[in-house]
């Protein structure tokens with residue numbers, strides 16, 4: 001088995017894989033509804049929310065689309081400082097929504113000051129922002145951004161993409177006043193891909209009632225009607241619901257705070273290693289991701305050769321995203337990955353760099 005130090009999909013624990021092989025149940029049966037109900041209740045804790053969580057047979061991008069279809073009748077603001085913030089902007093445009101962009105350098109966070117300025121004199125239905133930009137390994141200060149939105153434009157909903165942070169870095173939906181938080185299963189939750197998770201608060205759901213053309217599959221009002229019966233409008237991804245149910249028990253057993261601390265320790269260790277080796281970190285400590293680290297090697301590393309070396313040793317990392325693919329590599333340290341496994345990866349990378357005689361600086 002290869003250990004995936006990539007920012008998703010990540011390795012799934014064997015017990016969770018085993019849970020997926022349980023026999024199928026009819027989804028409109030009391031037995032399945034009991035499991036669905038239990039899984040949804042446990043999921044809320046990960047979002048730090050008392051509100052509902054929709055579990056969809058989709059990935060996170062589907063829920064970016066759901067946000068714009070359910071909440072935007074007038075216009076919206078998309079915060080963009082990386083590929084996934086940009087994707088939300090593109091998804092909104094593709095759905096015919098009137099969308100403004102607040103764009104910063106991909107190595108700089110979206111700040112509450114920038115958001116405040118962008119909201120001046122505007123009346124947006126929603127602001128979209130990514131918590132953890134997987135493309136660059138940057139974390140945006142969501143709590144401050146949400147506070148700024150609520151203070152200057154109280155009716156505007158705050159919608160957050162936590163695809164690569166949920167269950168890896170703390171995000172307190174209700175306390176921070178977030179109206180919708182979306183995530184995918186294949187990152188810090190350490191589940192296979194294919195399950196979307198969207199926590200939606202009451203005020204956001206009430207807003208959807210006044211938005212026409214919400215579509216069908218991701219219509220939150222339809223999803224809510226079924227959720228109240230512990231079900232979904234269409235067939236759920238039953239094996240993934242089994243897996244979620246099992247994995248959330250494992251997460252609870254570890255404890256969320258311990259899980260966040262483990263992710264944060266791995267981020268700190270990766271960053272210290274990169275600096276020791278003479279690499280440049282793509283973002284400052286003040287806004288660095290807890291779940292993925294981007295390291296700039298300035299084209300000095302033959303990424304393919306490095307990864308082949310690692311794969312032979314049962315490990316694998318990711319290259320840079322988009323334009324940075326040849327100058328950056330990314331180390332994902334999320335999900336079930338332990339510090340001791342990360343140490344093995346860093347030692348193997350040291351071996352490789354010593355072997356090829358890499359000198360930096």
Ligand SMILES: Cc1ncc(COP(=O)(O)O)c(C=O)c1O
Pocket residue numbers: 008059060061062084130132133134135161162163164184185
């Ligand atoms: C921050 C972020 N948002 C959205 C997405 C898209 O998620 P999915 O591939 O689950 O649709 C990703 C995928 O890597 C991501 O990292």
